[in-house]
Amino acid sequence: MRRILSIVLENEPGALSRIVGLFSQRGYNIDSLTVAPTDDETLSRITITTYGDDHVIEQITKQVNKLVDVFKVADLTDGAHIERELMLVKLRAASAKTRDEIKRTADIFRGQIVDVTPNTYVVQLLGTSEKLDAFIDSVRQETEIIETVRSGVSGLSRGEKALRI
């Protein structure tokens, strides 16, 4: 089952490599990873999406928690949460028909066209990973996908629940 783990840790050199190293060392997979400092710049927040059953996720959580630099680990998928991922897609947009179709599809997905050249569009899209996948499936039928980049998932719990120190 897909899980979203949120980790708050010291914003120090080497801290990220300890997390990444732990995942590879113990044979856990990382599907996506985002990292950046928080509003308190001495702290970083990492969001990792991974797959595993309850036993594996429990072990990952405990092992990550054990790292000296780590304050807290939470499995966002345990409760109600918001997840967002940003994607930029460069598409072949050489004919008027294709350009119209891309524009229409982007509108349906609430995406924006953020770069335009005579032959290409770049569409920016925000949403759950599932929504981004669906957009890709749609435009693939309309035109050539030149390249894509995704930010990886970020997420927060809904309501009062928070990962604070």
Place this chain on the structure above:
Amino acid sequence: MEMMSGAEMVVRALKDAGVKHVFGYPGGAVLDIYDALFAAPELEHILVRHEQAAAHMADGYARATGEVGTVLVTSGPGATNTITGIATAYMDSIPMVVLSGQVPTFMIGEDAFQECDMVGCSRPIVKHSFLCKKAEDIPVMIAKAYHIASTGRPGPVVVDIPKDVVNPKESHPYEYPKDVSIRSYNPTVKGHKRQIKKALDVLATAKRPVLYVGGGAIAAECSDKITAFAEKFNLPVTNTLMGLGAFPGTHKQCLGMLGMHGTYEANKTMHHSDVIIALGARFDDRVTNNVKKFCPDATILHVDIDPASISKTISADVPIVGSIDQVLTDIEAHLEVNPIELDKDAIDTWWQQIEGWRSRQSLSYEKSDEVIKPQQVIESLYKATNGEAYVSSDVGQHQMFGALYYPFDKPRRWINSGGLGTMGFGFPAAMGVKVALPDSVSVCITGDGSIQMNIQELSTCLQYGIPVKIITLNNQALGMVRQWQDLIYQGRHSESYMEAIPDFVKLVEAYGHVGMRVSDPKELDAAMEKCFAMEDKLVFMDIIVDQSEHVYPMQIKFGAMDDMLLSKTERS
């Protein structure tokens, strides 16, 4: 505030951390630190012959005393040579600080001479590591390193120090922190009250309980409490390889070691138990055998300071995260208010069943008039040392014979690489013990294979007068490899036979020590007495033992805990 150079700060911070002995080897990147060490004779430095041995010495030092062992090595090869030693300490949760030199900060990443990313190399095998980029950070980093190494679940910590940081020409203010606090690091010591109550409720219903005690019990320094707890409820107790001595080996409730080479009674008792109380043990694969067949009727109560050790391989029914010492104290307090009693008839019946298993005498072996049996050597060693020696071991058959035939009544007496299984560990570890406790008898049980993995340290022993005793079970083969080849590979002894074993007696004499060779069973006890009578000498006993001997009992692969071979011809 006192002003001093980075190099002086390192030495001073070590002293302020309470360090008395440093095991190490100099080199370019740490010459400034060594120069500062020259001016601090109260910090005793042991110059090894290979950095791996320095790490094992610090490790043995830590295991025997509970104090943090300290290693000082140079950058590059000096640092990488300690890796096996660090991994050994990590697997067995031994407190250790490794200070490694590093190329100057402005050369890091340039593939400079003797550059190696030590923080990166050691990352998977340390509890934590630091790269010290500013001299001002030295005291705090060293204080934190000792704090992290010795608290919670102990482990090795690396402090990597670039050469420009310890430049003797620059001066910085020095202040050692009075208290160390790390905001992201707060190990849980106190067990959850409700969990403790739950565990005792389960224990109260037990008809076939067993106490399973691991290395965590030794780290927690609570053998007396464990013994009191076991005696209070008349519980059978089994120690893991790492836990030997945590509960006295000669105690009538002690069933000996469990696991792959555990006793028949220990493995049977575990398998048939209805409640297992695990104290600082981690259900290692060398204990459980096939996890799917592990102790089918048992409710598992698991106390461990490391939450990640709980329900890792075997799911715990009542997990308690905390220091065993603290948890046992809380249990005692709880029992005073809410006493429980176990079903006495059921426990008596349980003991009768256990005595039945015990009467099978799974450690019996046949002696011979012609050839010395390895088991006999350990029994002879036990007699010669009154069971009170600090016994370090290498890895292989001799290690299992040592664990099974030398019952330890006290913790910290059995010093072996249980988790990583590092050949070459025993001799330097025994040296570390002797340096820490000069009045103790420090013995290394080894084999003709293992001893050659760090034999160069005979030279260090001569330099510093470290009179350990080396008991070599010489069977002219890699015995444990050979045993597996006999049992699993139809006797194809692929590369397990050592055709060019040196004359150990001559070799140790060349190093300035005493060598003895024994091959006649009738001479064994007298030779052993003679060896230990030479208190101030390093004595190397080259004991020629039966090559065909196997270690039994031995669990049968993929079986349950109690599926065992009891000899070459008998199965459980």
